[in-house]
Amino acid sequence: MRRFRLALALQPAAAAALTNLGNALEAAHDLPAAAQAHRRATLADPALAEAHDNWGAVLTRLGALEAAEGCHRRALRLAPDREGGWLNLGVALRRAGRLDEARRALVRALALAPAQGDGLANLGRLLRDRGESAAAERWCRRALSVEPGHPAAAFNLGLLDLARGRLEAGWLGYDARFRSRELSGAARAVPVPAWEGDDPSGLRLLVWAEQGLGDEILFAGCLDELIARAAAVVVECDRRLVPLFARSFPRAQWRPAPADPDAPCAGIDRHVAMGSLPRWLRPCFDRFPSRPSFLTADPERAVQWRKRVDALGSGLRVGIAWRSGLMTAERRGAYAPLDAWGPVFALPGVVFVTLQYGDCIAEIAAAEHRFGVTIHRWDDLDLKNDLDGVAALMTALDLVITPASSVGELAGALGVPVWRFGPRGDWTALGTGVRPWFPTMALISAPPGEPASGALPAIARRLAALRPTSGPAPAPSTKPSG
Numbered sequence: 001m002r003r004f005r006l007a008l009a010l011q012p013a014a015a016a017a018l019t020n021l022g023n024a025l026e027a028a029h030d031l032p033a034a035a036q037a038h039r040r041a042t043l044a045d046p047a048l049a050e051a052h053d054n055w056g057a058v059l060t061r062l063g064a065l066e067a068a069e070g071c072h073r074r075a076l077r078l079a080p081d082r083e084g085g086w087l088n089l090g091v092a093l094r095r096a097g098r099l100d101e102a103r104r105a106l107v108r109a110l111a112l113a114p115a116q117g118d119g120l121a122n123l124g125r126l127l128r129d130r131g132e133s134a135a136a137e138r139w140c141r142r143a144l145s146v147e148p149g150h151p152a153a154a155f156n157l158g159l160l161d162l163a164r165g166r167l168e169a170g171w172l173g174y175d176a177r178f179r180s181r182e183l184s185g186a187a188r189a190v191p192v193p194a195w196e197g198d199d200p201s202g203l204r205l206l207v208w209a210e211q212g213l214g215d216e217i218l219f220a221g222c223l224d225e226l227i228a229r230a231a232a233v234v235v236e237c238d239r240r241l242v243p244l245f246a247r248s249f250p251r252a253q254w255r256p257a258p259a260d261p262d263a264p265c266a267g268i269d270r271h272v273a274m275g276s277l278p279r280w281l282r283p284c285f286d287r288f289p290s291r292p293s294f295l296t297a298d299p300e301r302a303v304q305w306r307k308r309v310d311a312l313g314s315g316l317r318v319g320i321a322w323r324s325g326l327m328t329a330e331r332r333g334a335y336a337p338l339d340a341w342g343p344v345f346a347l348p349g350v351v352f353v354t355l356q357y358g359d360c361i362a363e364i365a366a367a368e369h370r371f372g373v374t375i376h377r378w379d380d381l382d383l384k385n386d387l388d389g390v391a392a393l394m395t396a397l398d399l400v401i402t403p404a405s406s407v408g409e410l411a412g413a414l415g416v417p418v419w420r421f422g423p424r425g426d427w428t429a430l431g432t433g434v435r436p437w438f439p440t441m442a443l444i445s446a447p448p449g450e451p452a453s454g455a456l457p458a459i460a461r462r463l464a465a466l467r468p469t470s471g472p473a474p475a476p477s478t479k480p481s482g
Contacts, residue, residue, distance in 0.1 A: 015045035019054060026058055029186040029261075034058045042071075049079035053088055060092045061181075068092040083112035087119050094126050097333070102126055117147030125156045131425055131448075133160055151179035165431030171279035178273075183211060186261040188236075188271065195270035197280030200230035206271040209237045209257045214406035215275060216241060217413050218428065220249075221294050221437050222277035227251050234268065243388045248295045288436045293415025301392035309396040312376055315351040316466055319393070319400040320344075320375070321407040322356060334422050335403045336453035338367040343460035344401070345371040350463065352376065353397060355407045357384035399466070401459060403452050412438025419444050419462070421455035 022037035038055035045051060056071030072089035079085060090105035103126055109119045124139035137160050143153035158173015178187040188208040195205055207223065209216050216237050227233045227249055237245055239256035246254045265271075272280075282288060309317055323335040338360075345352070345367070354364060354377045364375050381389050391414055394400060400411040400418040404426065411418040412435065420426075420435065421444040428435060435441045444462070446454030 015041045015048050015051055018044060019048070019051055022054055022058070026061075031058055031062050035062060047078060049075040049082055049085065052078065053082070053085050056092065057088045060088070060095060063095075065092055065096040069096070081112060083109045083116060083119065086112065087116070087122060090126070091122060094122075094129065099126060099130055115146050117143045117150040117153065120146060121150055121153035121156065124153060128156055128160060133163070133425075136160060151176045152182065155180040155182055159427045162430055163425065163427040165285075167278075167285070167430065168283050170430075171276075171283065175276055175279060177275065185210060187273065189262045190265055190268060190271040192268050193270055194276075195272040195280075200226060200270070202231050203269045204232040204267060205230050205234070206265055206268040207233060207235045207274055207277070208271065209235075210273050210275050212406065213238055213241070214404070214409040217295075217406060217409040218437055219274040219277055220245065221289075221413065222274075222281045223249055223252065224294060225281050225289075226277065234265075237274075240385055240387045244295060244297070244391055247298065285430075285432075285436060290439065292439050293413060295391065295410070295413040297391040297395045297414060298388055301389060302395045305389075305393045306396040308378070309351075309353070309393070312351050312353075315349045316463070317351045317353065317396065317398045318463070319353045319355040319397045319402075319407075319411070321354075321400075321402040321405055323403065324405045333451040335405075336421070336451070336456060338363045339370065340453040340456060341367065342371055343457045344463060345373040347460060347464055353393070355383060355390065355394070355400065355402070357407075399463075401463075408441065409438075412441040415440050418442070419459060421459060422446065422452040423450070424448060 018037050018041035022034045022041065025031075025034035025037055035055060035058045038051060038058055041048065041051035042055055052071045052075035056068040056075065059065075059068035059071060069089065069092050072085055072092060075082065075085045076089065086105050086109035090102045090109060093099075093102035093105060103123070106119060106123045106126060110116065110123065113119060120139050120143035124136045124143060127133075127136035127139060130136075137157060140153040140157040140160070143150045144157070147153075154173045154176035156173075158170050158176065160170075161167075161173060162170030164170075177183055187210075188206075190206060190208075192206075195203070205226065207226070220237075223233070223235065228251075233252045235245065235249075235252050235254050236257040237254065242254050242256060246252075320341075322338050322341070344350075352373060352375045354360070354375050356364075364377070367373065368375055377383075381393065383390055387410065391410060394411050394414055394416045397416060400408065400416055402408040402411070402418065402420060403422045404420060408418050408420045412420075418438070418441045420441055424445045426435075426443065428437070429443060430436055434443060444455045444458055446452055
């Protein structure tokens with residue numbers, strides 16, 4: 001990177017040097033700076049198709065999909081036979097949820113370069129998104145035959161294996177996730193060997209967080225076994241989880257994950273990413289513990305929240321969430337807007353409590369007005385940042401209903417009954433129809449081909465059966481549905 005900067009000091013408008021600098025910045029996970037370098041390259045040489053294409057690829061990773069599409073189409077006008085341009089356009093269109101257009105672009109890329117591993121792997125990924133698992137597996141295997149070890153093909157094949165309950169092969173493929181560039185974050189850089197399932201006794205291990213908040217909670221279910229066996233375990237996690245995790249796993253040392261993946265870490269013998277723990281600790285279903293929970297809410301705050309929830313009146317106390325904090329076009333079908341909850345809100349005898357974090361005041365007000373329902377919330381609880389408080393509130397609820405989000409993972413980890421709904425094909429069910437990670441969680445699937453909101457009528461029917469006519473409410477079922 002230093003050489004490119006020196007070259008640009010001599011020739012600030014050198015498109016080739018700007019392109020190389022952008023590629024180096026992207027490899028270093030500095031995406032905003034990479035986008036800026038590639039933009040400057042297009043200004044330095046507007047006829048350089050590669051510059052437009054590279055700029056678009058970084059914009060795609062940043063989530064600026066409309067701008068990315070524009071970059072790729074400009075690149076293809078300049079060089080219509082450039083297979084990489086069609087490939088990158090296909091990726092941008094897939095992430096925008098335009099799967100038919102994305103497929104046509106990827107097929108065009110493969111027509112120009114039939115033995116290109118990236119093209120084969122991306123077509124496999126697209127087919128996985130469409131639910132065409134058998135075809136997706138064939139294309140991923142073709143990519144691996146052309147380019148053994150291709151990271152994206154290995155990662156997507158791993159997810160397909162996990163979705164079918166092939167745990168050993170699936171976790172092996174899942175470990176290609178950082179090399180595949182399917183994740184937005186960088187791997188933690190630690191100057192010691194990775195822990196690979198060997199006897200941890202006598203070792204001081206660093207476990208570092210990755211991906212999102214829900215992933216951290218999900219994979220934290222493996223920690224108690226590791227903590228019991230190792231000499232010492234240091235865990236880096238989201239700052240908001242530190243109090244809850246420290247209470248639940250008191251033998252470990254907890255600290256917030258550093259912003260810099262290259263931050264120093266002394267006194268460690270081995271390191272392991274949280275998402276790699278299942279490969280070594282959950283290689284088969286017999287290794288999943290049967291305990292109902294693994295996180296512990298603050299007992300004093302739990303008592304306080306029980307009193308506040310009791311004051312809302314009689315009825316089934318149901319916490320709800322309806323979307324993730326990361327709403328992209330690619331993920332939109334996995335969530336259900338609040339205005340689609342009419343069948344659920346129509347039920348009498350239910351006390352609704354919002355667990356939805358983020359700016360949603362207007363959404364709640366509109367739903368209350370439209371459906372004539374009250375969705376309870378408290379101004380003194382920050383649902384996004386005070387996760388210890390959210391955990392305490394959850395313990396006062398009879399049930400939590402949520403799509404795939406950290407809300408459901410937290411409820412399941414606490415042992416609170418939770419219904420997680422969404423489209424079919426959740427790989428984290430590991431081919432079981434339930435979530436082996438969380439014994440108190442049930443999956444409710446939308447009808448085939450429908451988005452998450454298609455599951456809400458079934459949820460309403462199940463919820464109606466739970467409402468007590470007298471006496472305590474029956475325990476919510478965790479049997480799979482849909």
